[in-house]
Amino acid sequence: MIISTEPVWIGHDNELAELCARLRGQAAVAVDTEFMRTDTFFPIAGLIQLGDGKTCYLVDPLSITDFSPLRELMVDEKVVKVLHSCSEDIEVFVSLLGEVPSPIFDTQIAAAFAGLGFSLGYAGLVKAVLNIDVPKDETRSDWLQRPLSESQIKYAALDVAHMLIVYGKLLQILKASERYTWVKSDCADMVAAARKPDDFSDAYQKVGFAWKLRPSELAILRELCIWREVESRARNIPRNRLIKEPSLFEMARKQPKDAAHLQRIEDIPTRTLRNDSEKLLGIIHSAANTDAAKFPPRLDAPLAPAEAPLMKALKKYVRDTAEVLQLPPEILIRKKEYEAIVRSGMKGGVFTLPERLLGWRYDVIGKGLLAVAENPVLDADGIASI
Template sequence: MSVIPQDPIWINETAELERLCERWNQQAAIAVDTEFMRSTTFFPKAALFQVGDGQGCYLIDPLAIDDFSAFQGVMRNPEVIKVLHSCSEDLEVFQTFMGQIPTPVFDTQIAAAIAGHGFSLGYAKLIEVLMNVPVPKSETRSDWLQRPLSKPQLQYAALDVAYLLVAYGLLRKQLKQNGRLAWVEKDCADMLAQAERGIDFDQMYLKIKSAWKLNRPQLAVLQALTAWREEEARARDVPRNRLIKEHALWDMARYQPTELKQISGLEGMTARILKEDGDTLLSIIAESEKLPEEACPLRLPKPLPPEQGDLLKSLKHFARETAVTLGIAPEVLVRKKDFEDLVRSGMENSDYSLNERLSGWRREVVGQGLLTLAQQWSAGQR
């Protein structure tokens, strides 16, 4: 293996970045990573963009460079694959800072899982597995917005992209050999599509635990409150639960208070919330209560009943056996929600169906078998 450049190269001038971008636009792939801070804010604050191109590890300073148009062009160049590891948060950094996400992307964590190296493998572990090279992680919780960055921070940031292109090459070779490269490309494309779609504020109530316990008018209140929290958290740039906690939203939806003193008695409600947002919350609740029931969200499904336990166990066993045959972790193929969606789809009339995640390559590999098993199980219960 040739010597891999590891020394950090600091880039804090637009002209130098533009020169590098001209070169990167000619490459088939580049390694990309970000460092950011988000301890007290809703949005991540970009502190560093790292690029590895096989010739160097470049650390781009967003606090010094005011024109990122050339870099944006590279990130959107369809001919240049951006190689990242576990990139969901990185995509958010790009979206927040540049108003766009990189595309196309090859996520080495997804690739490693499908190649059979383990589910949700960290970057350091991946490099150790593929290359037997230790990668220190001592600066993970550093203050990346400080300037100047310390020497250990600079080295850490450089190492985060130093080995990525080599890992990409090794994984791509393995995936081609076992016919799974298209699986990774599809999962990465789906991930980007989801990131591009963004979040529907009106669907945020679905993420609230125990929302299934609420009736339709109560869900209408919860829907309005969670949409308000999402909008306000973004506008004020504060974490959702710092603005108002999840269980407080659920309590308001359930009890539908009409006075401030009723809100003040709910767990997690602070004097600050009452003073700044109490009247607004009461107004949201009152407006939601005016909705006719047919205009309210449908009730959410309850937890699966015990009588579905045998089917669920059979489906999970089949998925585990399939995963063992393929030499990959079961979670790569089917997740908890996938099993539950399949079981729920046939509870009323045994007309089982697969959700979106079990379409594509997963349908052929495991989905059709799960579907057949569910149908056979249902026939045996009649």
């Protein structure tokens, strides 16, 4: 099937309404976005690409004033939105439309389950499935400039031109291997995660070396991280432009009492010191005087060398299982999930699985991982025979 790579420009509200009404009659639509995020927390949409399998449409978000037709299309449960590596695209739509597209089909996830490789780029996927070369030389273009260059327009159109054909090929492979439900489940999980309300209360746990801090210091770090998350969004600036995590760590550890002491903390931006010193000192003072009963518990230290054999056994089991399934092991389990299994046995004596391994993954690797955790000398063949 020949797809036109000469796109149709959508720059007026009536054009967008007509297009979206037509696309809502389809079973699936190809979707991509181009955006800028150099100096802002939230992405600024520069272009929205849509494809119906015949034509590419480039929607100009800088000239559209009524996005309600696009919003209705993105949340129409009867139309699958086909995207590639869509986590950032989801952020664009949340920022632009206030909605998470659903249902989605991420062709990067699907490619991994189809045995084409983990974290495969779109150009590589199109090459692997269709043997067509897709240029990627405009990735870092200025998508807010107008007019866009001819090469930008061509690049943007090609990002959706072949996507529905790739989608169809992947569906065939996944249904034949009975893995389509796995992809559908993982994509639904992405939507559910994106729809969760913001909760910054655990942000401090991601700060490097936070495990070294005492509970009283963690209470300070927790409040500083909440402030950083809230303010970076309110001011629409990148987190690190407001303040970096190592500076928050030092503030929690040293607990400066005045502006002079605060200035001695390394790498706090001059603007933050000028505008926010009083607020930061107030947060530190208030958190330091919190009731000790409300302090967070100490964080887990890195796993000790004594836990390495179990970790190695778990990874070997997943590698062996993935090899049998002809899948990349990374699509089955995340690094932090190995650690969670090991830690569960350390704390309570009974090994448990993270929530993500209790769905379809339970039968594929979950039961086996628990068996290995209880008896690390078992291999994949031994587990299969249990």
